[in-house]
Amino acid sequence: MNHLLCGLxxxxxxxxELVDRLLTxxxxxxxxxxxxxxxDDLLHDLADRADLRHDQIVELAAYSDxxxxxxxxxxxxxxxxxxxxxxxxxxxxxxxxxxxxPEWPRLLAAHPDSEIRWKLASCPGLPPDVVDLLAAxxxxxxxxxxxLWTDSPVTARLALHPDPQVRLAVSANPSTPLxxxxxxxxxxxxxxxxxxxxxxxxxxxLYVRLVAEAxxxxxxxxxxxxxxxxxxxxxLAADPExxxxxxxxxxxxxxxxxxxxxxxGDRAAWNLLPRIAAATPAELAELAASPHxxxxxxxxxxxxxPAELRDALAVDPDASVVRAVAPHPGLSEELLRxxxxxxxxxxxxxxxxxxxxxxxxxxxxxxxxxGVRRVLKEVARHPHATxxxxxxxxxxxxxxxxxxxxxxxxxExxxxxLADEDRWVAEEAAGNPSLPRAVMLDLVP
Numbered sequence: 001m002n003h004l005l006c007g008l009x010x011x012x013x014x015x016x017e018l019v020d021r022l023l024t025x026x027x028x029x030x031x032x033x034x035x036x037x038x039x040d041d042l043l044h045d046l047a048d049r050a051d052l053r054h055d056q057i058v059e060l061a062a063y064s065d066x067x068x069x070x071x072x073x074x075x076x077x078x079x080x081x082x083x084x085x086x087x088x089x090x091x092x093x094x095x096x097x098x099x100x101x102p103e104w105p106r107l108l109a110a111h112p113d114s115e116i117r118w119k120l121a122s123c124p125g126l127p128p129d130v131v132d133l134l135a136a137x138x139x140x141x142x143x144x145x146x147x148l149w150t151d152s153p154v155t156a157r158l159a160l161h162p163d164p165q166v167r168l169a170v171s172a173n174p175s176t177p178l179x180x181x182x183x184x185x186x187x188x189x190x191x192x193x194x195x196x197x198x199x200x201x202x203x204x205x206l207y208v209r210l211v212a213e214a215x216x217x218x219x220x221x222x223x224x225x226x227x228x229x230x231x232x233x234x235x236l237a238a239d240p241e242x243x244x245x246x247x248x249x250x251x252x253x254x255x256x257x258x259x260x261x262x263x264x265g266d267r268a269a270w271n272l273l274p275r276i277a278a279a280t281p282a283e284l285a286e287l288a289a290s291p292h293x294x295x296x297x298x299x300x301x302x303x304x305x306p307a308e309l310r311d312a313l314a315v316d317p318d319a320s321v322v323r324a325v326a327p328h329p330g331l332s333e334e335l336l337r338x339x340x341x342x343x344x345x346x347x348x349x350x351x352x353x354x355x356x357x358x359x360x361x362x363x364x365x366x367x368x369x370x371g372v373r374r375v376l377k378e379v380a381r382h383p384h385a386t387x388x389x390x391x392x393x394x395x396x397x398x399x400x401x402x403x404x405x406x407x408x409x410x411x412e413x414x415x416x417x418l419a420d421e422d423r424w425v426a427e428e429a430a431g432n433p434s435l436p437r438a439v440m441l442d443l444v445p
Contacts, residue, residue, distance in 0.1 A: 002038045003423045004443055007430025009045035015437065018444050022046060023056060025445065030063060047071055057081070061090065069093045084108060088116045096123045105130040114139040121145035128152060144169045151175040164189040171195040178202070193218050200227030207232055216241040223247035230255065237262060249273060256283060263294045272301045281306055293318040300324035311335060319346040326350035333358055340365070345372050352378035359386040366392040377402060387413075404428040411436050418443075 008014055009022050023046055029039035046052070047060050047070055057076050061068040068090035071077040077090065079101045084091035088108060094100035095108075096119075108120050109130045114137075120126070121134045122145050131152045137143050140163050147158045147169035159170045159180040164187075170176050171184045172195040181199060185192055196202065196210060197218050211222050211232065216239075222228060223236040224247040237248045237258050248254055249262045252274040259275055276298045279287070288299045288309055293316075299305070300313045300321050305328065313325040314335045322339050325331075326347050336354060339347045345368075351357060352365050352375045362379045366389050373396055379385050380393040380402035387410045393403035394413070403409060404417045405428040415436065417429035429435065430443070 001443075002042075003427045004418060004430040006038075006041050006045050007427035008440060008443060009042055010048065010431045011433060011435065011440070012050075013433035013435070013437075014049075014440060016051070018440060019046065019049065019051070019056070021444050023059065027059070027063065043067060044070065047074070047076075052076065061087070065089045072099075073097065079104075088113070089119070092116060092119045092123065095120065095126075098125060106133075109133045114142060117142045118145050122149045124149075124151075126150070126152075140166065148173055156180050159184055168192070168195065172198070174199075182206075194221065197221035197225060200225060202227060204229050204232070211236065216244060219244045220247040224250045226252050234258065242266070251275070252278065256287065259298075260287070260290060260292070260295045263298060264292045266294070270298060270301070273298060276302065281309075285309060288313060293321050296321045297324045300328075303328055314339065319343040323347045323350045327353040327355070329355050331356065333361060336361060337364075340368070344368075345370055348372045349374040349378055352382065355383075357382065357384060359384050359389065362386065363389045363392075365389075373398065380406060401425050401428045405432050407432060407434045409434060415439050 005022065008018070022042065026039050026042040026046060029036050030043065033039065043060060043063060047067060057071060058081055061071050061077055061081060065087045066089065068077060068082065068087045072082065072090045072093035079094055079099060082090045082094060084104050084107055088111060091100060091104050092108060095104055105120065105126050108116055111117055117134060117137060117139065118141055121142050131146060131150055131154055134142055134146045135154045135158060143158070143161065143166050147155065147166050150173070155170050155173055155176040158166055159176065161167055167184055167187065168190050171181055171190065171192050178201050184190060185196060193214065198221065207222065207228050211219055214222065219236060219239060219241065220243045223244050233248060233251060233254055236244055239245055245262055246266070246268060249259055250273060254275050256275065256279070259273070263270065284299050284302065284305065287295055290296055296313065296316060296318070297320055301324050307330060310325060310328050310330065313321055314331055316322050322343055323346060326336070326339055327350055331354060336351050336357060339351055348365055348368055349372055352362060362382055362385050365375050366379055376393045376396040376399035379389050380399040385406060385408055387408055390403045390406050390409045391413060393399040400422070401424050404414070404425045409432065411434050414429050414432045414434050418426050420426045420429070
């Protein structure tokens, strides 16, 4: 029964009187048993609701500092609701979000709990005097956190800190002045290879020297670094290690001719690459005309293609290209059905993921034989899924919880799933806004 109440607590259609009833129940359970996992889960599900009244938010925040911090990060708790002395974590969360009281950083920088000071040290926009105070903290972990995150000039001073871990944190901070980083690079105590490989402002000759001395993992890090120049990009594109060459493909400024060479013959399942994401319409058209399907796939992964180019890729003779472009918004029903007719199971799941797929098309995909299990998962989460399509999805173990939560699932089916042997399915059904109000009333004691 408890899992159903947690599902109800997240149900967007839950009547206000039942929200009140569940909140009372959860707080009573928490007071009776402070270690109750059920009470904690129920309170967090309630805290995640978008329709809570202010008095309910304050009541939840009073449950624990952890809950208050959750509500602060969620944006429902304000500085006026928080006492930085009794709920310091919530106060730090509001500072972190830029919504704290101006005096709180100075108060919390002197907090006796070093964990509070450590968390404060990573907050952006701290006053300079607070940064200086934290940079001189007696706990080196707090100082390390300042060194890693601050954009204050204090990094130049911390680069001379006696603790090597603090100096290492300084080297990894993008705000540290280049001259300080270069000085740290000569520090025999510091393993700075990884930190340097992520800096985008080093002199090109230094990049060349560091790459020549690096092991394959480090070379891969340099290969995707936006700071390296074209000459070094081409050197790394010929690296004997495939992970280095693949990292070059991820570089935002890799030349398109070189990118095409890198992907042809590599069976990697590429996500949308930065250089492709930034390509102009003319560059995309040129790549889409490539004789290599691997190159055309890269273009097909864009979701903002010109309509003519998108539709041309939709009728590509290679099923892998069609599968890549199938989820693109704007494709017509005719083109989507033609994809299925030509390529069958190779494109079914990708077509089901298209945001414009209609209810009848989704039903058609669930009836396709042979079937593909992933199709049912895509249909079960699709906003256009119909009742018949969702009922078909209930037959699959992995799609069943998704279908149980879908508002288009018939109410009688939602109600029946409350007794499902899979608690996850039952909880998702309890959170379904199509669950009849009378059933909700019966579930809440």
